[in-house]
Amino acid sequence: METILAFVIGALYAAGIYMMLRRSLVKLLIGLGLLSHAANLLIFTVAKLVRANSPVIAAGEQTLSTPHADPLPQALILTAIVISFGVTAFALALAYRAYKSVGTDDLNEMKGTDV
Amino acid sequence: MIAILTFSIFAAAMIVPLFFRNGRRPTGWLIALLPLGVTAYLASLFPRAANGAPETFSYNWAEEFGASLSFRADGLSLLFAILITGIGTLVVVYSGDYLKKNKNLGRFYGWLFVFMGAMVGVALSDNLLLLFVFWEFTSLSSFMLIGFEHEKESARAAALQALLVTGGGGLAMLAGIILLGQAGGTLELSALLSNETAVQSHPLYLPALILILLGAFTKSAQFPFHFWLPNAMEAPTPVSAYLHSATMVKAGVYLLARLNPVLGGNDVWMYSVGGVGLLTMLAGSYLALFQSDLKRLLAYSTLSILGTLTMLIGLGTPRALEAVAVLLLAHALYKGALFLVAGALDHETGTRDVTKLGGLFRAMPVTAAAAGIAALSMAGLPPLFGFIAKELVYETGLEFNSWLMAAIIFMGLSNVFVAGVVGVGPFFGRLVKTRKKPHEAPIGMWLGPALLTGLSLLAGLFPGGVSSLMVSTAVSSAAGEAVKVKLALWHGINPAFLLSLGTVLTGIALFAGRNILRNVLRKLEWKWGPAYFYDRTLDGMNVLARIQTRLLQSGYLSLYLIIIILTLSFGAGATLFRIKDISLPLSFSDFRFYEAAIAGLIVGAALAAVVLPSRLGAIAALGVVGYGVALTYLIFGAPDLAMTQFAIESLTVILFVLAFYHLPKFNILSSPRSRRRDIGIALLGGVLMTALVLIAVNVEIAPPISDYFVQNSVEQAHGRNIVNVILVDFRGMDTMGEITVLGIAGIGVYALLKFRRNRGGRQ
Amino acid sequence: MKIVSLILRTTVRFLFPLLLLFAVFIFLRGHNEPGGGFIAGLVASAAYALYSIAWSSKEARHAVGVETRMLIGAGLLVALVSGLIGALGGQSFLTGLWGYISIPPLFKVEVGTPVLFDIGVFLAVLGVTLTIVFALEEVE
């Protein structure tokens, strides 16, 4: 399954990157979303996949006895998901605000601050 | 004490401008008391230096860098320092009258004192880094003084040019100093000077030498860096007199003389220093011939003398060094005087063009007298000090070969000519009408020239006493061994004298035909001088910079992202391919049908998000990707993740929809070509990540640390859901940061959407 | 339109307390079963978000009772304080301290600063989500 997921991750990255390279601000945001899915899935895959057994200790037990999924990457991904949620929400507001003040969502029109 | 002395001048630089506040204008005479006092003190140190026990001072400063506050007042240093403060005194008095009406006189004095302090520092430093510090201060103060009339664009440009040339040389010199320190094991001058053999046999000797020479040459306006000096004549005349003839430009010469014992005495030194000096001497002498602006004329003749001094140091014989000391002194006396005279002429008549001046003797008798005597010294006529200097230079030339002698004679000729044009031309002959009605300059402005010429005369008439003592001690320092010099005005009729006589006569003839000469030479003027290269270099750099910036900082976000992705892909890819037996283990057997279906769903939805033409469709597709990922989490034992992902994904979709209500529809904006390019880039990135995952999945350096959490979650952390325990306890710090990010995002969304510029305005 | 909103309002009136209860439930079981402050916060904010869709963001704000940014601040403060409790007792920052609240025959609950921390997370998530949702809704 790791092999398949590796290709899924690659596809997500490719799709995300492609969307980020578009001229539309909105597509850029979608690209960012795809990219964060890709990153999370990457962490999850690289940290070894274990089917079904979640890292929750049964009531009354002190520890897990069966093979189980690694809890640490799950915690990391959870944090990353939440952070990227915050970032996405902000980016949406920014996109709205930018669209209002620039008057277009074409990124190629937004180069007044360079050069 | 000598350290305090140096810093007191800097302190004066800060205090003096304060006297000029609220419209008060103290007289230059009062302010001149400080440099006068310093001069007197420096003179009092001379006997000790002459006895070989110079006053020293040392204090730790930045020893990690090899820098210390070491000062040493030996003969060479004192000769130079006295020159600086002595002429400085006169310049301070002179400026008081010259800039009487200038509203920025206070600042002028401030920077003048910064300069003076820096120069005294250069002269007295016994540590090369300390010397460098002062050296840079001279560049900076010179910048400020050249650009004193800063509303003029030419003044600003000249100031910048001088700063860049001398500053660039200074940086080379810094590198040279560090290398010299590595070769000699110390940056203390007095220690280095006794370490000659170690330094000269060190492999770093040559680079250190070249770099230090670059510093000295730029400062002393040696060919091909000489061009900044004539342009620096944009400065007020007292500045030109002080910095650009008498003192600062001699700093390079001083440094060469100072380092002669440790760096000199070999062929490399002789040919590089001597050769550059020779070229400068010739260039300056030639270029002086056809100038008509008083100050530029003097500037070019200064170049010829600077070249001569450098050449003599390159030759390095005791007689040559003797000539250096004497010429240094003589030149400062007469050239300083002539510059001040030029300023007085400009001040009183409103022009500096020699072709528009004449017959002013009657109107300005004192100035004329001073100018005349100074000119005689410059021309090298007895009984003035300039004569002694010139004889010494000629004698040195005669010790070498006739080509050198011919060059020196040319220099002499040019100087006789310039002396005539500056010191005689404007005052004699027929009176030329000028814009202002000329009359004698105020006392502050003729006192300087008068005193300097008086000294020229005294030193010429009585060369045996003080001047011999000064010169011998200075030459001893420069030669690195005790040298006894006995100066005399009259050496009898010898070849040097005869040549000198010839020079003067020919020079006078040239002077008579000056207008013809000027016109002929002007026609030959060559525009591809080093100044031309300076300008082209600057232009070239500007063009290069513009191209580079336009190329890199294009303003297109997509290009920036492409560069980043390419950097990452090639950087990481190339590094990956360095591994010899790289294996990409593929195993397509270990999966279940529904897992593959979910994988297919994710990929399909991602593709849909890319190709769907409607915004809502794309959003929905993005949501499906998220749900697919959540399902993957669920299958592989991560219920918390799955729950969170579901919830967040739903919320995100809602937010997107809410926001998209206010945003425009999708448009296909990019060309097919750029889309193909982007597909390529995207695939490159995707392939890299796939490859990395495939390799990393099968490599394990160490097993994960998670077992600790499994063992301690219940017992120590009182929780059975290990993921949650990690979040709120084991790695609570992460969560703390995470909710802060969320909080900021909340504030941010609120702030962005609710911000109103006109609310309240500026408080 | 009217009917739709009527149905929506009726449903929400019924769902709203249920969702809040569910949030508390998820929060409480979070330390031992899947759940926790974060998801609970999301569920609670979903309740208020529905409320605001059914009525208006103004009414939803009223239902919340405090300015949503205060909720964010409160959440961060609670989380910070939970970390400082251990620190002021001479332990390391964010050290978990545990104790029991018990009324012997009725119940015995294990409480600790990590639970307090989780409450902070809950409040912050609720505050942030509501701030964002309301702000986006109120865009003219």
Next chain:
Amino acid sequence: MNLLLPLPIIIPMLAGTAALLAYRSRMIQRWISVIGSGALLASGIWLIVEVERNGIRAAQIGNWPAPYGITLVADLLSATMVTLTGIIGLAVAVYALATTSAAHETVGHHQLYQFLLMGVCGAFLTGDLFNLYVWFEVMLMASFVLLALGGERGQMEGAIKYVTINLMASAIFLAALGLLYGLAGTLNMADLANKFSNGLPEEQAGLVTTLAIMFLVAFGIKAAIFPLFFWLPASYHTPPVAVSAVFAGLLTKVGVYAIIRVFTLLFIQEPGYTHTLILILAGATMLTGVLGAVTQKEFRRVLSFHIISQIGYMIMGLGLYTPLALAGSIFYITHHIIVKSNLFLVSGVVQRLKGTLELKKLGGLYQSLPGLAMIFLVPALSLAGLPPLSGFFAKLSLVQAGLSQGQYVIVSISLLVSLLTLFSMMKLWNETFWKDQAKEYENAQQPVNPGEWRTMFAPIAGLAALTILIGLSASPLFELALRAGEQLMDPTAYIRAVMEMPR
């Protein structure tokens, strides 16, 4: 004592939260901002004194032993960076009182500012890679909002590039992090260093180096090195001056810090490859940055490009990879943070007086405000490396380190760049202070009341004084930097401090 390390994170978090809770009162928020920054500075000084006296300090957060919990670590580098954050934090907090508009304050400027400082300090102190990611995000998120707040067109365009490219960097960072965890099963940097230290087999070492490059790209974007710096010149000149001053001083330096940290602690298996690459990038960064500055015609844009060029100097020391060179880097960072923030603050005063920062519309300030002109000269000349200011010793130590290793190319580049820096600083001086104000651009100056004037002037003068002080007492500071450099060159003490802490 148990709060020594977390305090620089707790204080701004508390201040930010308090300001958030006091969202109704601008006055209370202003006081909180200044007091919080002052307290941060105090805690930074406490930290550096402790670390200087007792060596590397570590704190296991939540009392969980390393590598299982999160460890905060302060070596001399971290402590220095935290102290600098305090200095700039306080200076800009005071300055912002005079320049921040009521609109900004109402929607949360002071809260965001404190959270920004929190993220910065967290990044400097954490000993855990994932935690570093979190602090990066805290800092970035706060900077996103601060940058975009105001809503003008230029700001929006700048913010979009800044946000997108920085998110790209975060995505790369996160991916590299995930891969690293997959390889080594831990996130604690000391633990990772430990696992990498005993000679990895070739394939593993090669993979680690590949990840090192990924981290270099991710951090390099944040540090604005060549060729990843685009977001900086596109955005740094757009927000209010107080904001860009703190960005200019601190934010890119967090990236530099991260690069230095991982390339002295984790990725030291193949310095011949990685550190040479860094050295090449350093040279390219210096040159492109300074050339970019040459073309600019606006005060803050010139300054922005110079940041890039000076980032080159900072990683030059890392590329040379000797204690002396690292000391040079640290010294350079110290100097740069103070000087560059100050220059931005000065530009703010100019903007306040003239209503613009376009060079052609400026002029005449030497005549009208010689005091401001002199204060400008201090950081400007220091930036160009003129003695005896702080920049001179910063440059000198790097040049000495480079020459003693025979790295003549990079030394030549660094000297050339410092000449070009001088050129462009003097261009600013010419255009802003020397040149007469062009008649057609003369506009009525906005009146500045004395209180406002003092509030703007005090931080500028203070930072200028600090610049001179660093120059005059370069010796003790460099000694500190040298010890910091030695700590970095020998990671064992760091590892020991983290892994063998009693708690």
